[in-house]
Amino acid sequence: MSGGPLRGITVVEFGRFIAVPYCGQLLADAGARVVKVEPLEGDATREHGIIVPGEGRQYLNKNRGKESVSLNLRAAAGVEIARRLAARADVVLANFRPQLAASLALDYASLRAVNPRVIYAATTAFGTLGEDADQPGFDVVVQAYSGLYASLAPHDDRPPDPGLPLTDYVAAVLLAWGVMLALWERAQTGEGQEVATSLLAASLVLQNNRLTHIDAIDGWRHDFLRRLPDLKVGRPWGEINQVATAMQPQQVHPAYTNAYHTADGTIVIACYGRPLQRRLLTLLNLDDPWVTDPAWEAPEDPRPHMHRVYHAVAAAMRTRTTAAWLRAFRAAGIPASEVRHWAEMLDHQQAQANGLVHRFEHDRVGGVTTVGPPVQLSRTPLQPAFPPRPLGADTVPVLAELGYGHETIARFIEEGVVRVA
Template sequence: MGLLTGLRVIDLSRVLSGPYCTALLADLGAEVIKIEAPAGDDARHFGPFLEGRSVYFSLINRNKKSLALNLRDERAQSIVAALAATADVVVENFRPGVAKRLHVDADTLRAINPRLVYLSISGFGQQGPATGLPAYDLIIQGMSGLMSLTGDPAGPPTATGESISDLWTGLFGSWAVLAALQARTRTGTGETIDLAMFDAMMSLQMTGLAQLQATGSAPQRVGSRHPVTVPVDCFAARDGHLTIVVPTDALFAQLCAAMGRPELAADPRFAQGAARRAHQAELRALIAEWFCTLTVDEAVARCQAHDIPAGPVHDLGQAMASEQARARGLETRVPHPVFGQVGIVPQPARFASGGTAEAVREPMVGEHGDALLRDILGRSDEEIAALRNSGVLA
């Protein structure tokens, strides 16, 4: 039993933003019915692959049931409508206008079930001059200004190392769905939600937006350092890299002591935050000179001994194998018919009551179709066979 056990979600989405949103709900026990095309979600064909099967798709579509329908057929549309009549939530991330053409849009389904919470995720929202344009994570990172702030100042704009626009939008989507469900307990009616990836990424850039409003100029790339607070940066040690965060004068004095250079704390160039920012290149050179004499472990230990926030820069393999990741139980290993086992990393919140459902693998294409039509909609075996023979059900 999870916190959301008893909640039924019809997932019409594909690839990443919508499926990540519904995976977060499924982690907490929601029944997520994934409606996908007979050929399957496009993400089933995205690498990397193991034994010919997408690991990427597996991680994003954990804990779901699959019903494969040809939504261009009116009979398939009627099945979605019948399921929506029993559901609490519908999530879709078609390009604006597609859901309406398929008769699975908010107006159609909420007319059948006024208590339904209907979430539409798109690149640019349901209105605006960019509505209808194809949008992928990289496009949104570029257009939102995020890429302009990422990377080395001497290099080109750089995307983050993950599809952050998709993932953050999915996270906002799960938050919006739960907010609407909470409101439904008071009003008795559902909600239609318009969520754009572009809007989501704009809303996250707090430091950059603050700089823009304060100065009237768009902030520029500064590499790994913080654009305002100095020294907050990444440094090279003898055998790798580490990060430090020194946001106050008191912590800076501690850093100077750790370096064996206590006099720097009183140096007019560095004594206060504004001065350190004005002379950041000189200060960075001094700190870098010290760190390059130490190993990462030595440097982190020296900093932590003086209460300075510091940590090693790990690759993903090191992070997943770390004692901290193991202690937190970040990865759940579940049985898998192709992989043997698959490591799922579900939503990270830890509820004192438990709150999460037992993790299970992603579904095969249409794996639960017969059972869903029989158990929820009361379709007979003969009706199900006829739908399959006519190509409506895969």
């Protein structure tokens, strides 16, 4: 058992795919005992990026530190085992669709009746209320539904790359945060409660900078929405986004926070605020009265001026190598980075120095390197307990803990109620 801050907490996870399993892994890294309940065929991610049968890339990176119990929830005995497990848990994690959870009596109301201290934490695609509450949805579907997918579109006809499940991972962290709040409140009152978040909530959090309407200045949004049905016909989303940007009264100057080509690569700078912007102009030997002259009055349409400055910065950036610019920016205190490929990060010294890279040996797969715990505590550090377990590896000992005898367990195995490794 880990000595992390959640030692002594038992979590039962009915989670598939990404959001709930990653939440469960965060809790396991923090020292909780996490029992993952899988169907007889295993979590679907065991077959995603399959390496050997039953062990896939997407399972290995979200399920370390968990015991694996394999149950047939189509069998009455399997459902009863699941209920017994949940009744003894501090926390239940789930991403059942609401109607299915209720039909199995694995919803919050049913579990609270037998365990008033239980914290029931669940994610859905679209939330638990509203006309779309029962609709199925994965990350990319919710990205499309919520506007996030379109906002990531390039400026040509190509669709956005759906490869990063942004809402899944944000939902996982939101769910873990909700569990922590509920555990703290339970410590004061002795009562459990239901915790709910959704991929939709995660998407809106990601778009918080944009999703703010100020009545006095944001009437443009209503004008844009009236035009939007016509804009959607035959135009790429990148072009539609440009129309929306041009209509906004508060323009963001593109020169000071952007990506630029250098003589041998690409670099990103982020100069938020006038002091950093003035440093950049001094370093590049450029002038922009928007930044340097308090008396300067911006034109009614500032975009041509902003674009001129942007192109002047872009031309300057091409005159030196990435390494030369990074040295200059570091000396000037300007935040900047070369643009790296994701494949570089597992070997990167900064990620390794901060414990963000974790390596383990898996009995069936061999050596695996993946992302480590993303938070560290000084006195009770987070530490992955053990590698992901084979399907059903812990079925027998967990059922024995629940009071099932050897003969009963053997019968369950024979009848297809449970599976063992």
